[in-house]
Amino acid sequence: MSPVLAGVLQLLALVAALGLSYRPLGDHMARVYSSEKHLRPEKWIYKAIGANPSVEMRWPAYLRGVLAFSAVSVLFLYLLQRVQGSLPGSLGFVSIDPDQAFNTAASFVANTNWQSYYGEQAMGHVVQTGGLAVQNFVSAAVGIAVAVALVRGFARSRTGELGNFWADLVRGVVRILLPMAVLGALVLVACGAIQNFSGIHEVGQFGGGTQQWNGGAVASQEVIKELGTNGGGYFNANSAHPFENPTGLSNLFEIYLILVIPFALTRTFGRMVGSLRQGYAILGTMAAIWIGFTALMMWTEFAGNGPAFELAGGAMEGKETRFGIAGSSLFSVATTLTSTGAVNSFHSSYTGFGGGITMLGMQLGEIAPGGVGSGLYGMLIMAVIAVFIAGLMVGRTPEYLGKKIGTREIKFAACYILVTPALVLCFTAASFVLDTPANSMTNSGAHGFSEILYAFTSGANNNGSAFAGLNADTQWFNSTIGIAMLLGRFLPMVFVLALAGSLAEQTPVPETAGTLRTEKPLFTGLLVGTIMIIAGLTYFPALALGPLAEGLAA
Numbered sequence: 358m359s360p361v362l363a364g365v366l367q368l369l370a371l372v373a374a375l376g377l378s379y380r381p382l383g384d385h386m387a388r389v390y391s392s393e394k395h396l397r398p399e400k401w402i403y404k405a406i407g408a409n410p411s412v413e414m415r416w417p418a419y420l421r422g423v424l425a426f427s428a429v430s431v432l433f434l435y436l437l438q439r440v441q442g443s444l445p446g447s448l449g450f451v452s453i454d455p456d457q458a459f460n461t462a463a464s465f466v467a468n469t470n471w472q473s474y475y476g477e478q479a480m481g482h483v484v485q486t487g488g489l490a491v492q493n494f495v496s497a498a499v500g501i502a503v504a505v506a507l508v509r510g511f512a513r514s515r516t517g518e519l520g521n522f523w524a525d526l527v528r529g530v531v532r533i534l535l536p537m538a539v540l541g542a543l544v545l546v547a548c549g550a551i552q553n554f555s556g557i558h559e560v561g562q563f564g565g566g567t568q569q570w571n572g573g574a575v576a577s578q579e580v581i582k583e584l585g586t587n588g589g590g591y592f593n594a595n596s597a598h599p600f601e602n603p604t605g606l607s608n609l610f611e612i613y614l615i616l617v618i619p620f621a622l623t624r625t626f627g628r629m630v631g632s633l634r635q636g637y638a639i640l641g642t643m644a645a646i647w648i649g650f651t652a653l654m655m656w657t658e659f660a661g662n663g664p665a666f667e668l669a670g671g672a673m674e675g676k677e678t679r680f681g682i683a684g685s686s687l688f689s690v691a692t693t694l695t696s697t698g699a700v701n702s703f704h705s706s707y708t709g710f711g712g713g714i715t716m717l718g719m720q721l722g723e724i725a726p727g728g729v730g731s732g733l734y735g736m737l738i739m740a741v742i743a744v745f746i747a748g749l750m751v752g753r754t755p756e757y758l759g760k761k762i763g764t765r766e767i768k769f770a771a772c773y774i775l776v777t778p779a780l781v782l783c784f785t786a787a788s789f790v791l792d793t794p795a796n797s798m799t800n801s802g803a804h805g806f807s808e809i810l811y812a813f814t815s816g817a818n819n820n821g822s823a824f825a826g827l828n829a830d831t832q833w834f835n836s837t838i839g840i841a842m843l844l845g846r847f848l849p850m851v852f853v854l855a856l857a858g859s860l861a862e863q864t865p866v867p868e869t870a871g872t873l874r875t876e877k878p879l880f881t882g883l884l885v886g887t888i889m890i891i892a893g894l895t896y897f898p899a900l901a902l903g904p905l906a907e908g909l910a911a
Contacts, residue, residue, distance in 0.1 A: 364655055364683025367609055371616075371687065378617050383624025383636075389532045390505045390525060391629065399527050410524035415517040416858030419506055422522030423499060423850060427466050430492060431843075434462040437488045438480075447481035448557055448571055460835040465492040467846035468500055468728060470582070470589030470698050470821040471838060473830040477571055477592045482554050489589055490578045494538075497585030498529030500696075500730030503850050504622065505629075507734045510857030511758045512630045517862045519854070533618075534585060541580035541614055548610070549603030550576040575600050583614035586728040588698025588821040596688070596701040597677050608684050608701060615691045615699070619726035620644075622733045630758055634876035639736055641881045646725035646888070647694055650718055654686040657710040675706025675825075686711075693718035696728030698821025705808065705825035712824065713904030716811055719818045720896045721888055722777065728819065734853050736884075740875070741770045741856070743887040747873050747880075757875060759865040769856040776848045778895045780817040780841045785810050785899070787837070794833045799826040803910070807903035812838060817845035 395403070395410055403410050414422065437444075438453035438461060453461065457474060464471040470493075474480070480489070502525035509519050546552050555572030575591045579601050582589055592598040602608055620640065627636020658672045659682055676685040685702040692699050693715040704715045718725075724735040741757055745767050748755030755762040762770075788794035788809050798805040804826075811824035816838040823829070829838065874880065 360681055360683060361655070361659060363681070364659075364686065367683055367687060368651060371609060371612060374613050375616055375620055379621050379624055379640075382617065382621040384628060386501075386533060386618075386621065386625040387628035389528050390520070390625070392528075395524070396531065399524075399531055402527050402531075403523065406523065408521075408523035410521050410527070412521055413518035414521055416506075416519055416854040416861075419519050419522045420851060420854045422526075423503065423854075424847060426495075426522075426526065427499065427847065430466045430495065431462045434465060434488050434492060435459060437484055438462065441481055441484050444481065444483045446483045446554070450479055450481050453479065456832050456835040457830065460839040461489075463839040463842045464821065465489050465587070465589060466496055467819050467842040468496040468585070468587060468696055468731070469816060469819040469842045469846070470587045471816055471823070471829075471842065472589055472593075472821070473835055473838075475593040476590060482573060485578065485591060486574050490574070490581060493578065493581040493585050493587040493589070494530050494534050495526065497534060497581070497587065497729045498526050500586075500728055501529045501533070501618075501622070502526050502730065503853055504730035504733040505625075507737055507853050507857040508626050508629045510860035511737075511760060513861045514759075514863060514865050517858050519857050519861060534581065537584055538577065538581045541584060541610075542577045544610060545576040545579055545607060548607035549599075550579055550607065551600045552576040570600075579611070580614060582699060583611045583697065584618065584729075586615060586619065586695045586697040586732075588692065588696075590699065596699045597703075602701055605679060605684055608680050608688065611699070611701075612687055612691045615695055615697050616647075616726060618729045619695060619732040622730070623726075626733060626737075632758075632876065635758065638876045638878075638881050638884075639733075639740070641878070642884045642888075643724065643726040643732070643736065645881070645885055646721070647690070650694060650714060650725070651687060651690045654690050654711055654714050655683060657708050657714065658682045658686050672706075672708050672711070675703035677701060689715050690718060692822055693820060694721070694723060694725045694727070696723045696731055696819045696821070698815065700822050703825040704811070704822065705804075709803075709904050709906075709908030709910070712807060712811075713900060713908060715822070716807070716814055716904060717892065717896070717900065719814050719820050720778075720781075720900075721892045722774070723818055723820060724888065731819065735773075735849075738770050738773050738853070738856070739888050739891075740884055741766065742774065742891070743880070743884045744873060744875065745770075746887060747883060751871075753871055753873075756866050756872060759868070760860045760863050761866055765859055766856055769852045769859065773849050773852040773856075774891060776852075777817050777845050780845055781810070781813045781896075782899060784813045784817070784837050784841055788813075788833070791833070793831070797828040797831055797834065799828070803903050803906040807907065810899055810903050813841055816841040819846050 438458040442452040506519040553572040557571040596602040623640040627633040688701045744755045744757045808827040
């Protein structure tokens with residue numbers, strides 16, 4: 358079987374698995390966030406934190422819940438790392454330095470999971486399992502909660518109430534993420550991923566010498582890392598490590614975990630707004646971009662020019678032979694079109710255009726299908742922009758799902774799409790203006806520029822993957838990427854919730870013959886075009902200096 362055919366078959370198997378999960382999972386999540394009943398374990402949690410889950414919140418109160426919970430999470434995770442050297446199960450590792458502890462705390466709370474450290478040489482069992490893995494669950498649940506609040510803004514009318522943040526947070530963990538993670542961890546263990554709390558072992562190497570390896574609760578952290586579109590790995594090699602991702606089957610299963618909730622949330626959206634066809638329109642937009650990027654990535658990696666590429670069967674540098682180009686391309690596109698950040702190959706070793714595709718996937722806003730929750734609310738913001746553009750074309754007041762998109766709404770949407778590019782481009786520019794940051798680059802020229810551009814694109818978009826080749830464990834990068842991660846996560850949430858509150862207060866507008874049919878393929882095409890144009894106009898100059906220049910020079 359040729360490698361290309363194997364790649365196509367993997368893609369078809371993945372699409373089939375996602376299709377089978379779409380309806381039951383999407384409907385289940387709609388029931389979870391629409392139910393008025395509270396499970397007994399949930400009641401215990403509400404009592405412990407002093408929350409009343411039955412009290413409806415307007416958007417400022419909902420936002421205060423998001424920010425308060427996240428601030429406490431950052432502080433807890435920071436302190437846990439700072440006292441690691443005194444904790445049991447630390448494996449002899451010392452406490453984490455202040456700047457790196459801040460960067461890691463910000464990273465995992467912001468659902469970014471950027472790692473500027475070697476996991477197997479820095480973090481013990483308590484920090485990994487009691488700190489980082491816990492944040493993998495709750496940070497993902499926060500993203501879903503904010504998305505559900507925006508959906509309620511479209512679904513409700515003549516009220517500013519968006520639900521209860523604490524109820525949405527707890528339900529997301531207890532009823533969705535935790536059960537799926539348990540089942541997924543069993544699958545990964547069956548595939549060969551490790552799950553233990555062993556210490557450090559010295560292992561003999563082929564040809565002489567020894568190497569030290571430590572164990573850990575890897576399978577359980579690996580599954581929520583992918584399922585919650587987090588990305589932080591137990592080991593520095595991340596999902597390229599055989600303890601985390603042993604086989605081609607586990608690789609395909611991890612890609613499935615990355616994509617299944619973000620895609621299924623479009624059905625949840627359609628169910629909650631009372632129109633499944635609206636959900637299908639959003640799904641079609643996400644799927645079109647994802648399949649297009651996957652096809653482009655496979656083409657550029659399989660078509661690597663030169664005799665070395667041809668002898669290797671393609672651009673195999675930086676890729677695991679057990680995954681090959683197809684499995685690596687599928688993974689890289691899935692991880693950069695979502696906010697996952699996990700890697701099973703090193704994006705810096707991709708062809709120039711291949712590296713550019715991974716970067717552009719994040720720069721679109723990670724909305725195809727995006728992170729858990731963040732992908733859906735990012736796509737809905739783009740839908741609001743697309744409706745506004747369509748309204749300008751025909752001279753009609755734009756409407757979406759029966760809600761008018763007026764001056765207030767479009768300002769919130771515009772602020773949302775401006776935050777991340779401003780963070781990425783400003784921090785990248787500052788890194789080249791100052792003398793010290795540029796010294797962290799392994800490469801010079803266009804590829805070196807791509808290293809820093811990728812780092813801030815990954816941080817501000819809450820992705821977390823690294824281009825490799827950049828020494829990011831410095832005070833400058835730990836601090837600035839940490840700030841970019843926090844601002845890139847929570848500033849957009851401010852505008853999302855403000856938009857949700859504004860929409861929920863409106864009186865529905867009756868549909869007329871002139872109403873734009875947003876459930877039709879025509880609107881899906883408009884939405885895809887809007888996304889590509891916005892990202893292209895924003896990032897094209899920077900991409901031209903980095904991956905495009907490198908690809909054209911190859």
